[in-house]
Amino acid sequence: SQQGEEDPQALSIQEGENATMNCSYKTSINNLQWYRQNSGRGLVHLILIRSNEREKHSGRLRVTLDTSKKSSSLLITASRAADTASYFCATASGTYKYIFGTGTRLKVLA
Amino acid sequence: DVKVTQSSRYLVKRTGEKVFLECVQDMDHENMFWYRQDPGLGLRLIYFSYDVKMKEKGDIPEGYSVSREKKERFSLILESASTNQTSMYLCASSTPASGRGNEQFFGPGTRLTVL
Numbered sequence: 687s688q689q690g691e692e693d694p695q696a697l698s699i700q701e702g703e704n705a706t707m708n709c710s711y712k713t714s715i716n717n718l719q720w721y722r723q724n725s726g727r728g729l730v731h732l733i734l735i736r737s738n739e740r741e742k743h744s745g746r747l748r749v750t751l752d753t754s755k756k757s758s759s760l761l762i763t764a765s766r767a768a769d770t771a772s773y774f775c776a777t778a779s780g781t782y783k784y785i786f787g788t789g790t791r792l793k794v795l796a
Numbered sequence: 797d798v799k800v801t802q803s804s805r806y807l808v809k810r811t812g813e814k815v816f817l818e819c820v821q822d823m824d825h826e827n828m829f830w831y832r833q834d835p836g837l838g839l840r841l842i843y844f845s846y847d848v849k850m851k852e853k854g855d856i857p858e859g860y861s862v863s864r865e866k867k868e869r870f871s872l873i874l875e876s877a878s879t880n881q882t883s884m885y886l887c888a889s890s891t892p893a894s895g896r897g898n899e900q901f902f903g904p905g906t907r908l909t910v911l
Binding site for chain 2: 728
């Protein structure tokens, strides 16, 4: 089974609205990362939050981490059509191993 | 501009062929990874390497092997391609965890079809 499970699987919103997606995981982690993947392309790193952090911001992105619930959320504010992509969380529990979830497909309608 | 490149964007091979997928990074990263991505299954780790000539099995190594003769290059080998290896293959690299954050940098992917 997947360590990271994103929720929802798919999300469709209007331009200018906020998009929230969630990630749950099963084991203890060193850090949690969010990535974006445009259709048919490689993944691009968005933001990393360490296990001792609760919230982190980067531009229009806000990530929260609740280690007691083993969950994280990614908020994209004031979404744009260019934000249309799949978003993945990835957990790092060891030195080398990253476990990716199955992703949330976000569609932003102009 | 940091870069991970993969030898092909699209590849079509026949069952039983030996297939080589090449990945090159120009960031002097110690760690390199090969994943496959399938709908509904997300990314699954095939192999990773933390140094030249060093390799570790990931979650789904069966049917694959890897080679890392130089720091910048990590090759994935399908010894005898089968139709269930039709997939998107993604290469990534990163610094060690003790470095500046161990984010992964991905290549554009190779979409392999095995007929």
